[in-house]
Amino acid sequence: MTPRDAVRGAAERLRAAGVASPEHDAAELLAHVLGTTRAQLPALGGVLPEAAAELERLVERRAARVPLQHLTGLAHFRHVTLAVGPGVFVPRPETELLAGWAIESALALEAPVVVDLCTGSGAIARAIKDEAPHAEVHAVELDEPAHAWAERNLAGTDVDLRQGDFRTAFDDLLGTVDVVVSNPPYVPLEAWESVALEARDHDPHLALFSGADGLDAIRAIAVRAADLLRPGGVVGVEHADVQGESAPAVLAAEGRWEEVRDHRDLADRPRFVTARRAVRRPGPGE
CATH class of the missing domain: 3.40.50.150 (Vaccinia Virus protein VP39)
Structure with missing residues (x-):
């Protein structure tokens, strides 16, 4: 599975759950799992099964409306x-x-x-x-x-x-x-x-x-x-x-x-x- 496919699938689940920014949050969660940034995702190869499983776990929590920042542990401010x-x-x-x-x-x-x-x-x-x-x-x-x-x-x-x-x-x-x-x-x-x-x-x-x-x-x-x-x-x-x-x-x-x-x-x-x-x-x- 490519990063693009992973983000697309995660975003669809978040959108269905009523999350306000599904594409952004899906990409942030995948970048967190892979230890990179959203900007670097297109340059990466396939998403390994272990990473896909971790992404699935985080998407499930985000769909339950746990704040994105609680899942990544970080908030960017200025x-x-x-x-x-x-x-x-x-x-x-x-x-x-x-x-x-x-x-x-x-x-x-x-x-x-x-x-x-x-x-x-x-x-x-x-x-x-x-x-x-x-x-x-x-x-x-x-x-x-x-x-x-x-x-x-x-x-x-x-x-x-x-x-x-x-x-x-x-x-x-x-x-x-x-x-x-x-x-x-x-x-x-x-x-x-x-x-x-x-x-x-x-x-x-x-x-x-x-x-x-x-x-x-x-x-x-x-x-x-x-x-x-x-x-x-x-x-x-x-x-x-x-x-x-x-x-x-x-x-x-x-x-x-x-x-x-x-x-x-x-x-x-x-x-x-x-x-x-x-x-x-x-x-x-x-």
């Missing part, structure tokens, strides 16, 4: 590769835009201090350190299994990773931070049935759901980020595509933010909100 698996939220491609905003904000400063709240796998913190190595990066994650994955992904960097609640983390940094970035939980509890099976059944619920309207974590970030940032510092927070008005409204209502702006992803859907910590202006007589 220019870095992360270790992922059960117990940690798998970073999504759309979050790369938020990370890019944070990186650009850090690159504009000589000695930026950046905080990543709800770091999960450490994806955003790792990407920032990779592309803005001069930045002083701090990250926090509450969930113990996810924190362990972040430790693995941030090993060898000088990122300050802590385990704890983002609502109270980094008291030692109050008023000194330049950039706060976060991909928090934002799915409303009532949206349970609409969540993709890969996320609902395999991502930690702590990383998905955030109160009745999905905005509880964003409300807390609006307060904590304002405490952490210096006047003029900036915050960026990912949100659901249906929260393009409600998420910015949360920051606007907090009272310490200006230049509140929402940003769209590559599919032109509302994806993250940014704002600047207001600079206090002297009152009358001051």
Whole structure:
């Protein structure tokens, strides 16, 4: 059996199971089994029976909607590769835009201090350190299994990773931070049935759901980020595509933010909100 035949057969099974990207996933699984990349598959010879059997096993699990990244153990995020698996939220491609905003904000400063709240796998913190190595990066994650994955992904960097609640983390940094970035939980509890099976059944619920309207974590970030940032510092927070008005409204209502702006992803859907910590202006007589 050629690699092309193997991918075609695997893709047909995944398509029948309702997997969103059957050809891509089939090729990734075969490349994983063969210890190569998708780009190199056409140059290979036949797929041996042992490899075909392993591919069959992985396709069966993917058809059962186990995330592709759990099967390969890897997730690619901007220019870095992360270790992922059960117990940690798998970073999504759309979050790369938020990370890019944070990186650009850090690159504009000589000695930026950046905080990543709800770091999960450490994806955003790792990407920032990779592309803005001069930045002083701090990250926090509450969930113990996810924190362990972040430790693995941030090993060898000088990122300050802590385990704890983002609502109270980094008291030692109050008023000194330049950039706060976060991909928090934002799915409303009532949206349970609409969540993709890969996320609902395999991502930690702590990383998905955030109160009745999905905005509880964003409300807390609006307060904590304002405490952490210096006047003029900036915050960026990912949100659901249906929260393009409600998420910015949360920051606007907090009272310490200006230049509140929402940003769209590559599919032109509302994806993250940014704002600047207001600079206090002297009152009358001051």
